[in-house]
Amino acid sequence: MSSALSKTTLTHSVINKKRTRGAISTAAILGALAVPTLSAQAYERIVAMSPDVADVVVALGATDKLVGKDATNKNPALKSVPAVGMHRNITAESVLAVKPDLALGSYMVQPASIYQRLNGLKVKAVNVAPKEEVSTFASSIKSIGNYVDKKAAGSQLAKRWQAGMSPMAKTGKRYLLSYDGRIVAGKGTVGDELIRRAGGINAANVSGLKPLSREGWLAAKPDVIIIAEHNEAVVGGVSKFSKRPEVAASTAGKNDGVHFWPADDFLRYGLQSPEVLKKLNALAK
Numbered sequence: 001m002s003s004a005l006s007k008t009t010l011t012h013s014v015i016n017k018k019r020t021r022g023a024i025s026t027a028a029i030l031g032a033l034a035v036p037t038l039s040a041q042a043y044e045r046i047v048a049m050s051p052d053v054a055d056v057v058v059a060l061g062a063t064d065k066l067v068g069k070d071a072t073n074k075n076p077a078l079k080s081v082p083a084v085g086m087h088r089n090i091t092a093e094s095v096l097a098v099k100p101d102l103a104l105g106s107y108m109v110q111p112a113s114i115y116q117r118l119n120g121l122k123v124k125a126v127n128v129a130p131k132e133e134v135s136t137f138a139s140s141i142k143s144i145g146n147y148v149d150k151k152a153a154g155s156q157l158a159k160r161w162q163a164g165m166s167p168m169a170k171t172g173k174r175y176l177l178s179y180d181g182r183i184v185a186g187k188g189t190v191g192d193e194l195i196r197r198a199g200g201i202n203a204a205n206v207s208g209l210k211p212l213s214r215e216g217w218l219a220a221k222p223d224v225i226i227i228a229e230h231n232e233a234v235v236g237g238v239s240k241f242s243k244r245p246e247v248a249a250s251t252a253g254k255n256d257g258v259h260f261w262p263a264d265d266f267l268r269y270g271l272q273s274p275e276v277l278k279k280l281n282a283l284a285k
Contacts, residue, residue: 043124043147047095049105049114050087051264053128054078055271056141057104059157062148068098092117102147106140107132108268132190137269138162157271164274167197171284174203176212176222176252177266181235181244184212191266194273198280200224209267217246224283225252228263259283 047068048054054069058077070090071083085094087109095103095118103118106129118125126147129140138158145154177191178184185191186206195202203220204212212220225247227235235241238258247253265276 042149043102045098045100045102046148047084047098047100047103048073049084049090049095049103050108051075052106052108052137052268052270053104053140053144056144056157057148059271060145060148060150060153062150065148067100068095068103090114092121096121096123102126104128104144104147106130132269134162134165134193134269137273138165161271161274165197165277168199168277168281171199171281173200173223173284174221174251175200175224175226175280176203176217176220178212178225178227179209179263179267180231181227181241182211183209185266186210190268194266194276194280198277198284200280200284214246217244218249221250223251223255223257224280225250225258226261226266227258228267229260230263232260257283 044065045067046057046062046065048057048066049068049070051070051073054066054073055075057063057066058075063077063081066078066081068084069078069081070085070087072086073083082098084098085091087105089111090109092114095114100123103115103123103125105115105125105127107127109115109127112127115125115127126143128143128147129136138161141158141161142151142154145151145157148154175195176184177195184204184206185202186204186208187202188207189209192202192204203222205216205219206212227241238256238260241247242253242258244253247258250257252258261279264270265272265279
């Protein structure tokens with residue numbers, strides 16, 4: 001029998017005994033009913049299975065509740081928090097090893113069946129952002145706030161974030177956001193949405209994250225090219241990459257329009273996304 005249930009049983013016992021003795025005082029009733037209950041959000045050992053979720057927990061001031069994180073998260077505030085595997089291939093066993101009472105994640109967590117498996121093993125697991133959308137990320141901030149007992153802060157942060165994602169004035173500038181100088185963020189991707197909200201045009205004439213042929217790069221005619229910074233050495237830096245024939249012919253190649261940014265800036269939504277919009281927009285000036 002749980003502690004809460006035991007206390008509830010005791011409460012009824014106290015009241016029933018007093019009933020047999022006659023009138024029950026108000027003080028006696030209030031004293032008997034003063035039983036602490038476990039809040040639905042009273043989680044103290046939380047695993048953030050994806051980096052987007054972990055960053056929100058930190059921003060809400062609930063870092064002390066985290067007992068596990070995704071191995072790719074580089075947030076300095078989580079330096080001492082144990083990694084439970086990479087979000088792209090996480091296992092129930094690695095999560096259970098840190099004895100959590102709650103596991104939170106987003107669409108980034110794979111396999112998607114991990115949520116069902118953890119719940120089946122009696123550890124509450126919640127996908128707070130099942131879709132890769134602006135509105136879904138904003139909602140996830142609120143949900144996380146509820147789970148870490150920071151409801152008001154979560155609502156305020158979500159509101160500020162959503163306001164920061166408001167579309168900016170159109171600039172007419174053409175952008176290519178690339179993972180490695182080959183794969184680009186096409187239509188329907190986070191990068192595509194960021195470009196449009198920053199007032200620009202996505203020059204990638206493909207859907208999803210796909211390789212773009214040399215002819216495709218030529219036809220794109222980008223004013224700005226942004227590549228994941230961890231691949232800078234792979235493509236030879238700005239000088240070497242800008243000399244590629246398909247890049248050299250573009251405005252980006254001619255006018256120092258090639259940049260290297262953190263991949264998380266344009267491959268997923270995060271708390272930094274409103275600032276990314278400003279940075280993208282600023283490159284058009």
